Amino acid sequence: MTMAAIQKVLAPTRLEQALAALALPGGATVLAGGTDLAPQTEAGVRSYAARLLNIRRVEGLGGIQSAGQEIRIGATTTVNEIRRSALLAAVAPVLVEAAEHFASEQIRNAATLGGNLCNASPAGDMSPPLLVLDAAVELAHWQDDAVQTRRVPLERFFTGPGKTVKRPEELLTAVVFERPAPGFVARFRKSGPRPALEISTVSVALGARTEDGTLHAVRVAMGSVAATPLRARRVEAALEGRVPDDAAIAAAVEAAAEDAKPIDDVRASAWYRGHLVRVFIEEVLHDVRRD
Amino acid sequence: MMSVETEIRFKLNGREVCLKVPATMKTLAMLRERLDLTGTKYACGEGECGACTIEVDGRTINSCLMYAIDCDGRELVTIEGLRTPQGLHPVQQAFVDHGAVQCGFCMPGMIVQARYLIENNPGLTREEAQRGLEGNLCRCTGYTKVLDAVQAVAGKAGCGGHG
Numbered sequence: 001m002t003m004a005a006i007q008k009v010l011a012p013t014r015l016e017q018a019l020a021a022l023a024l025p026g027g028a029t030v031l032a033g034g035t036d037l038a039p040q041t042e043a044g045v046r047s048y049a050a051r052l053l054n055i056r057r058v059e060g061l062g063g064i065q066s067a068g069q070e071i072r073i074g075a076t077t078t079v080n081e082i083r084r085s086a087l088l089a090a091v092a093p094v095l096v097e098a099a100e101h102f103a104s105e106q107i108r109n110a111a112t113l114g115g116n117l118c119n120a121s122p123a124g125d126m127s128p129p130l131l132v133l134d135a136a137v138e139l140a141h142w143q144d145d146a147v148q149t150r151r152v153p154l155e156r157f158f159t160g161p162g163k164t165v166k167r168p169e170e171l172l173t174a175v176v177f178e179r180p181a182p183g184f185v186a187r188f189r190k191s192g193p194r195p196a197l198e199i200s201t202v203s204v205a206l207g208a209r210t211e212d213g214t215l216h217a218v219r220v221a222m223g224s225v226a227a228t229p230l231r232a233r234r235v236e237a238a239l240e241g242r243v244p245d246d247a248a249i250a251a252a253v254e255a256a257a258e259d260a261k262p263i264d265d266v267r268a269s270a271w272y273r274g275h276l277v278r279v280f281i282e283e284v285l286h287d288v289r290r291d
Numbered sequence: 292m293m294s295v296e297t298e299i300r301f302k303l304n305g306r307e308v309c310l311k312v313p314a315t316m317k318t319l320a321m322l323r324e325r326l327d328l329t330g331t332k333y334a335c336g337e338g339e340c341g342a343c344t345i346e347v348d349g350r351t352i353n354s355c356l357m358y359a360i361d362c363d364g365r366e367l368v369t370i371e372g373l374r375t376p377q378g379l380h381p382v383q384q385a386f387v388d389h390g391a392v393q394c395g396f397c398m399p400g401m402i403v404q405a406r407y408l409i410e411n412n413p414g415l416t417r418e419e420a421q422r423g424l425e426g427n428l429c430r431c432t433g434y435t436k437v438l439d440a441v442q443a444v445a446g447k448a449g450c451g452g453h454g
Contacts, residue, residue, distance in 0.1 A: 005294060006294040006295055006314040006315065007294075007295055008295060009295060009297045009314045009360050011360070011361075011363065031358055031361070033356075034356050034357055034358050034361070035338055035353075035356050038317060038337075038338075038355070038356040038357075038358070039336075039337040039338065039356070041315065042336065042337070048294075048314075048315070052314050052315070052358075052360070054358070054360060054361055056361060080350070103338075103426070104338075104341065104425050104426025104427075105351065105404070105408075105422075105423050105425065105426055106338070106341060106344055106351050106352050106353045106404070106426045107338055107353065107356075107426065109350040109351060109352050110352045110353070110356065110357065197338075197339055197425065197426060
């Protein structure tokens with residue numbers, strides 16, 4: 001095992017300084033809440049770069065804002081800030097719901113949204129609700145003496161367990177999504193052996209615009225059923241433009257079995273995950289129908 | 292190879308502290324090994340049990356996961372900081388009065404967390420207390436007396452102290 005050989009600790013207040021550090025040879029390990037970085041480095045499954053870059057003091061990286069039709073959640077926003085946000089409770093309660101069931105109060109006070117996404121766990125609790133909100137992540141890097149940013153749809157951000165399209169010199173600065181249209185409904189379900197501090201066995205989110213009882217622009221996302229959180233395209237197709245009656249729900253449940261590609265692991269068997277995901281799809285649709 | 296040391300300044304239980312810490316040292320290790328504040332306990336070391344709970348800038352966190360370098364400029368309160376000149380903190384006294392303490396190992400974290408919950412929600416219900424204490428494991432009490440103690444303090448705080 002290689003010992004930590006951090007040569008420099010940085011806690012900049014300006015984004016430019018943080019990005020400049022990431023662009024240096026040898027790069028930097030980004031620290032925010034530490035709730036994933038600490039256990040992963042202690043267990044030896046992750047090692048440190050030459051610099052440890054604490055981004056918690058970088059101005060402009062925190063907070064939840066609404067600008068025009070866009071909602072912007074800064075990368076260092078904690079899960080509890082999401083949970084207590086009046087703005088999010090009004091425009092995207094599904095995110096508040098996911099935050100509500102995230103780990104424990106102590107972890108929620110430390111863990112950041114940016115960290116949860118960059119950790120890229122297939123079980124990451126914030127991913128399914130953000131996928132149904134059609135969120136994008138903003139990635140920034142320092143080049144030609146300026147901050148360069150690009151936006152990547154969250155659906156294309158994850159490439160495998162712990163892997164994303166973010167390059168080492170890039171920093172995830174914010175998550176953005178369009179304010180949901182009137183009539184938008186969304187639901188989130190997760191499961192684990194106990195309600196708190198549980199890495200989801202399976203999670204499901206559903207979002208759609210309802211108009212005279214029919215579902216439009218249906219988005220369904222699943223966690224812990226593949227190498228990355230994913231959009232369940234077959235379930236979406238089974239529901240698009242339909243009233244969530246028994247036949248539509250049955251079609252969606254059947255499609256769920258095709259979208260989900262779960263594996264056996266220490267937390268659950270593939271069979272059980274496949275079963276749960278079908279149950280959750282059925283539950284969220286019954287729930288939406290009742291509204 | 293030793294990693295670089297960084298000088299940090301912060302407020303700890305009301306006093307200014309300045310010290311140098313290694314880059315990867317966690318706040319829990321700093322408290323126990325550098326500052327001799329051994330009230331905060333090490334148990335799981337990965338944020339599952341809450342024995343290391345402390346308050347930072349008014350919010351409780353698992354000090355086993357918090358990098359000591361991130362304490363710079365912040366305000367920490369540990370179990371040692373709860374005692375008042377008059378004696379035990381009301382939450383500590385309630386835990387004693389309700390027999391909520393058995394082996395005691397989880398209690399510093401449990402009490403810091405309970406105090407934080409009550410201060411942020413003075414009239415909290417038993418269910419809210421249960422949810423707020425989800426991140427604090429106790430292997431002997433079965434939690435019933437812990438919740439009784441929390442509810443007794445919350446009831447007083449919320450209803451102006453009758454009973």
